[in-house]
Amino acid sequence: MKRTWWKESVIYQIYPRSFKDSNSDGIGDIPGIIEKLDYLKELGIDVIWLSPVYESPNDDNGYDISDYQKIMDEFGTMEDWERMLAEIHNRGMKLIMDLVVNHTSDEHYWFMEARKSKDNPYRDYYIWRPGENGKEPNNWESAFSGSAWEYNEATADYYLHLFSKKQPDLNWENPKLRSEVFSMIKWWLDKGIDGFRMDVINFISKDPSYADGEIVEGKPYASGAKYFMNGPKIHDYLNEMNQAVLSEYDIMTVGEMPGVTPEQAELYTRENREELNMVFHFEHMDLDAGSGGKWDLRPWSLVELKKIFTKWQTRLSDEAWNSLYWNNHDQPRVVSRFGNDSEAYREISAKMLATALHMMRGTPYIYQGEELGMTNVPFDSIEDYQDIETLNMYHERVAAGENPDELLKAIHVKSRDNARTPVQWDTSKHAGFTDGEPWLAVNPNYKTINAEANLKNGESIFHYYKKLIALRKHHDIIVYGNYRPLLEKDEKIFSYIRELGEEKLLVINNFTAEAIDFIIPDAFKETTESKLLISNYEANDQLQDFTLKPYEARVYKTN
Ligand code: NOJ
Numbered sequence: 001m002k003r004t005w006w007k008e009s010v011i012y013q014i015y016p017r018s019f020k021d022s023n024s025d026g027i028g029d030i031p032g033i034i035e036k037l038d039y040l041k042e043l044g045i046d047v048i049w050l051s052p053v054y055e056s057p058n059d060d061n062g063y064d065i066s067d068y069q070k071i072m073d074e075f076g077t078m079e080d081w082e083r084m085l086a087e088i089h090n091r092g093m094k095l096i097m098d099l100v101v102n103h104t105s106d107e108h109y110w111f112m113e114a115r116k117s118k119d120n121p122y123r124d125y126y127i128w129r130p131g132e133n134g135k136e137p138n139n140w141e142s143a144f145s146g147s148a149w150e151y152n153e154a155t156a157d158y159y160l161h162l163f164s165k166k167q168p169d170l171n172w173e174n175p176k177l178r179s180e181v182f183s184m185i186k187w188w189l190d191k192g193i194d195g196f197r198m199d200v201i202n203f204i205s206k207d208p209s210y211a212d213g214e215i216v217e218g219k220p221y222a223s224g225a226k227y228f229m230n231g232p233k234i235h236d237y238l239n240e241m242n243q244a245v246l247s248e249y250d251i252m253t254v255g256e257m258p259g260v261t262p263e264q265a266e267l268y269t270r271e272n273r274e275e276l277n278m279v280f281h282f283e284h285m286d287l288d289a290g291s292g293g294k295w296d297l298r299p300w301s302l303v304e305l306k307k308i309f310t311k312w313q314t315r316l317s318d319e320a321w322n323s324l325y326w327n328n329h330d331q332p333r334v335v336s337r338f339g340n341d342s343e344a345y346r347e348i349s350a351k352m353l354a355t356a357l358h359m360m361r362g363t364p365y366i367y368q369g370e371e372l373g374m375t376n377v378p379f380d381s382i383e384d385y386q387d388i389e390t391l392n393m394y395h396e397r398v399a400a401g402e403n404p405d406e407l408l409k410a411i412h413v414k415s416r417d418n419a420r421t422p423v424q425w426d427t428s429k430h431a432g433f434t435d436g437e438p439w440l441a442v443n444p445n446y447k448t449i450n451a452e453a454n455l456k457n458g459e460s461i462f463h464y465y466k467k468l469i470a471l472r473k474h475h476d477i478i479v480y481g482n483y484r485p486l487l488e489k490d491e492k493i494f495s496y497i498r499e500l501g502e503e504k505l506l507v508i509n510n511f512t513a514e515a516i517d518f519i520i521p522d523a524f525k526e527t528t529e530s531k532l533l534i535s536n537y538e539a540n541d542q543l544q545d546f547t548l549k550p551y552e553a554r555v556y557k558t559n
Contacts, residue, residue, distance in 0.1 A: 001318040001480055006195070006252035006277055008479050009046035010358075010469045011096070011365045015329040016053055016075055017061055018422045019368055021434035028422070028433070030076035034084050037091055039451065043371060043462065044469040047094040047252070049197045051329055053081065054100075057107050059166035060144075060388050061420075063098075063199060064105040068184045085192060094194035096252060101181050102203045103167040111168050115152050115159070124174045127160040128152075129210060139212045141221030145392040148224065162203060162228065164388055172204045172237055182244045195251035198276070201238070202257040202268075205231030229259040235267060238275040247274060254323055254363075255279045262315035269320040278323045278363060283308045285331055288413075295393060295410040302491050302511050305338070310496075313361055313483040322362030326353060327370050332418040336376035338511070340551065345513055346373055346449075348551045351464045351536035355553035356494050356509040358468040361483050366465065369423050372454050373461040377421050377443040378412040386440050390415040426452040464536065471533055475557065477503045486521050493548070497523060503559040505533070510548040518548050530558045 020032030030053065040048065052062035055070040062072060071078050088095050104111055113122040129137035129149070137158050140148040142165070149158040150165040160169045170177055185196070206228045213222030238255075246253060253276045255268060265279045287304055290296035316322055326334035335341050339349030350373040358364050379385060382394055382404070390411055398404050417440060424446040425432035431446035443449070454462035472478045481498035492512045498505040506524055510516055520543060524530075530543035535554040539546075543556050 002271060003480070004277075006047070006363060007321060008472070009094075009252075009363055010044070010472065011047040011049050011363060012040055012043070012045040013049045013051065013328055013365055013367045015051045015368060015420060017439065018420050018433075020423065020425070021436065021438075024434060024436040025074065026434050026436040026438045027074045029074065030071070030080040030084050034080075034087050037084075037087050037093070041091045041093065042455075042466070043366075044466050044473075045093065045366065047096060047194065048088060049096045049254075049365070050098065052098045052100055057105055057166065059105070059164050063100055064103070064107075064164065064167045065100055066105040066107040067109070069187060082191070089192070096195040096197055096254075097188055097193050098199060099185065099196040099201075100199040101170060102200045103161065103163060103169045106166045106168055116154055118155050123155075124171055125177045125180075126168050127171045127206065128155065128157050129160070130157045138210050138224065139215065139220075139222045140224030140227075141213075141219075144389050145396045147221055160206075162200075162224075164392075169206075170204070172233070178237065178240065179244075182241060185241070186245045189245065189249050189251065193251070195277075196253050198253065198255045200258065201255040201276075202230050202234055202260055202264075202279075203228050204237055205233040207231050225259055230257075230264050235273075235275060238268065239273070242274045242276075253277045258282050262312050265312075266316055266320045270317065271319045278321045280323050280325065280328075281312065283312070288337070294414055295407070297410055297413055300338070302494060303489060306485065306488060306494055309360065309494075310483075310485040310488070313485075313496075322360070323365060324357050324360055324362040325365040325367070326357055327367035327419065328365070329367065329419050330416050331367075332414055333374055333376045334370065335373055336418070337413075340513060341375040345551055346375065347461055348536050350461045352509050352511070352551045352553040354461075354465055354468055355507065355534065355536070355555060356511075358472070359478060359498065359505065359507040359555055360496070361479075361481065361498070364472075367419065369419075371462050371465040372424060372449055372451055374421075374424060374449060375443065375445060376412065376418040377441075379417070379441065382408060382411070384441055385411065385415060385417050387416045387420065390417060424450040426450050464534075467534055471555075475505075475533070476500060477505055477557070481505065492516055493518065495521075497521070503557065506543070506556045506558070507553075508548065508555075509553045510551055513550040515550065516548045517545070519545050524556075524558065527558045530556045533557050 016028050019028040020036050021028050022031035053071055053075045054065045055067035055072050056062045056065050071081050110122045110125045113120050114126050136147045136149040142148040144164045148162055151158055161167050213224045215222045255276045257279045260281045268275050268279050287300040290298040334353055335350045339353050394407050421443045422433035422438050427447050430438050431442045454460040477498055477500040481500035484497040486495040487493055494509040496507050532539055532541045533555040537549055537552050
């Protein structure tokens with residue numbers, strides 16, 4: 001397997017709006033990020049992934065971009081951004097930016113022109129279709145509720161928006177559009193950044209049939225997923241992007257890809273295909289969703305979770321590569337979701353989850369606050385939420401007669417705002433995030449859960465993450481070893497082996513609050529010498545049968 005820096009890195013995601021405010025307007029900003037770079041260096045991360053900081057009317061918090069080459073006023077200036085990049089590089093860290101090119105904002109110059117007339121030079125930068133019998137061109141639903149098509153008076157036809165109506169989809173069929181996007185990418189790379197996270201990048205090629213999706217009873221719109229996810233020209237476009245610009249730089253790329261299978265991921269990431277370095281899949285994130293989708297809550301099972309991880313760990317060949325994540329700005333907090341956020345078990349289960357993830361093969365991503373064990377926040381009222389996906393869904397379903405209390409229950413579990421409450425820095429007002437009024441309320445548990453307390457306590461979740469990251473730097477096996485699952489049918493323990501040459505790692509994680517006996521697997525029966533690399537409880541180096549404590553994690557190394 002080829003060794004590269006991005007396989008050996010740990011990446012930290014910053015959602016700038018919620019990270020650190022420096023000018024008391026209640027909104028995180030770039031100078032705020034600069035203030036906290038030493039904190040990130042202390043944690044030991046290698047790369048920062050910065051969610052969008054470009055000019056935007058903020059219909060979807062910056063994922064609706066009106067100018068790719070300007071910085072959003074609320075976040076600072078281009079000088080601030082340049083200073084941030086220099087400060088990141090000075091500390092030996094790298095920066096990857098968010099590339100959102102499936103769509104722009106409807107306030108982007110291209111779209112404002114395009115919507116004026118059918119013969120406007122920018123018309124073909126977007127996707128237009130005539131209506132069908134006075135209705136939308138097809139029945140596709142937007143990810144943020146309602147139809148995925150919006151009528152445009154001036155041209156008397158519809159434009160496609162897979163997300164909000166303020167996020168029109170770009171037309172990648174148009175070579176002019178592709179070349180504009182590639183020049184913009186090059187412009188950022190020439191500023192010295194170290195790569196991109198690419199937003200829903202497997203949506204950019206649409207099936208030209210624009211056929212109706214299958215209607216589910218009782219719903220006005222249908223999913224068009226099979227017509228736009230991993231569409232017919234997706235590999236051509238990514239290969240073209242790679243050859244036109246990416247391949248000229250020593251950078252990393254990760255594509256966000258809802259609906260991607262490991263077989264497809266292999267095609268996107270295999271070295272000799274020259275597309276991307278890795279993808280984010282969503283299979284483990286979809287585990288607690290029922291047939292009605294994200295808001296249809298259902299219990300998850302550890303056996304299924306392990307099956308998904310094992311499939312991805314074993315299916316991607318040595319020439320392809322995995323990303324590893326529990327959290328991002330769109331997902332509920334992991335300790336509330338797959339761990340236990342009660343007072344008794346929050347810390348211990350957060351450390352266990354970190355162990356389970358960071359010991360697998362792939363590049364691990366940490367989302368801001370995850371290293372502090374930040375939890376979901378159940379706001380009492382819908383008024384407290386800000387997220388467009390949450391609000392659109394709620395209002396649409398209340399209007400259709402659904403029970404608002406039931407909807408709020410689902411929102412408590414799944415809303416993206418769970419991830420977006422401000423980072424809890426200390427015990428001062430608004431958790432030290434801002435001196436003003438935060439744009440989204442701080443989680444009331446900040447008096448106990450915050451960075452200051454974590455930094456002070458050598459046994460904290462922060463220090464545990466720091467140790468996991470440091471271990472990766474010392475043991476190639478954590479990065480490059482192969483993966484073999486153990487106890488696949490066990491409903492409580494997630495255990496696996498990593499192997500590199502003569503070396504072996506045994507990773508054991510108890511996903512429950514129960515004490516469970518663990519029997520040493522056959523592969524380790526003859527082992528005489530072992531070393532405990534990390535555990536969230538006191539334990540010694542000797543590998544023998546033992547009783548796992550609630551949410552206990554242990555990693556042993558032998559050779
Ligand atoms: C995925 C991003 O992660 C999400 O936050 C955003 O709303 C959509 N793509 C649309 O850009």
